Amino acid sequence: MIHVDGIDVSYDELQVLWDVSMDITDDDRIVAIVGPNGAGKTTLLKTMSGLLAVDDGRVELFGRDTAGLSPNEIVDLGFVHVPESRNLFNELTVAENLEMGAYLHRDEYEETIEEVYDLFPVLEERRSQDAGTLSGGEQQMLAIGRGLMAQPKVLALDELSVGLAPKLARRVFEKVEAISEDVTVVLTEQHVHEALELADRAYLLENGRVAAQDSAAALLESERIKESYLHG
Template sequence: MIELDAIDVSYGNIQVIWDLDLHVSEDDTVVSIVGPNGAGKSTLLRVMSGLHPVSDGRVSAWDADAATLNPTEIVERGFVHVSEERNLFGDMTVRENLEMGAYTHRNSLDDTMQEVFELFPILEERSDQLAKSMSGGQQQMLAIGRGLMAQPTILALDEPSEGLAPQITDRVFGKIEEISEEVTVLLVEQHVNRALNMAERAYLLENGRVVREDTGTGLLESDHVKDAYL
């Protein structure tokens, strides 16, 4: 569904991604991208979302050249990116935030919202509460729920555990596992052990390059990952 073929990515004159290949297929459940801060993980999600151009190589989205698609069209094709910053509308209610997520699928808004409420009951309980008044864990659930309102085929999650207490992180990752039963999850996460345990396939990214691709278990068992990240 998404394929990066030998891409280079730069910010101005500073190159951050080199000759990188990556793919996410319809058969995947969870694909994790792990690596240190500054490796380029979040940049990859921005590239796939159409928010940042490549300087060389090709990005394909459902066999179309992603360079010809704007971010809205990429969402419509099924790729939805929940950023690390969450980017909630703080002065809008939970329900209004969810409605904003469904702008490409207005006809099925009510049915999709009910599915989100079944996954995250707290969002239904707090549906009239302003997003900015919610706890960090609740805001993360709202951000993921808003992403699901766009009915993605691939849900890309950037650091979903950022700023969360361990107990809340456990709850969020439990929900991500539930989501992966229906939707392919592309996961960028600093908690390497957790991300790889969940992953069917995984990429280790260092200094803007993929240094290894394997199953999640395969990466967990590699000496390099054990020494550097566990």
């Protein structure tokens, strides 16, 4: 489904990804991209979403080279990115925000919104409330729900747990597990331990390079991860 082949990516003169490769197949349910702040996790997602161009290497989504495709065309292919900022329309209601996510699939709107409300009953309860008045956890659920409205094949979630209390973060992770039964999830996390417990497979990014990749279970047991990320 996703084939990232040796990409270099820069902001102006500053190169931040070096020779990054990643493969995600139909068999993958949850793949985590973990690593410290500044490692390049968001940059990798933005490149897959068509927001940044590669200097070298290529990104293939669902068999298509994405070079030259716009972010909307990439959504249309089935890759949907929920950014860390969540990008909600605070002055619009929950239902209106969900509707914005469905612009490609207007005809299936009713069915899809029912699925989203089944997954997140709190969004149905608050459907007429302005998004800006939701709690942090509810806003994260709305951002995920809006992503699902686009009927993705792959849902990419950037720093899911950022700004959430641990209990709420766990609840969001449980939703992600449910989503992954139907949709492949790629997520980034600075909380390496939590992400590895959730994911099936993971890539460790450090300083813009893939420092390790393996099953999440193997990475949890690896000395490299234990030494740098799992204490405390």
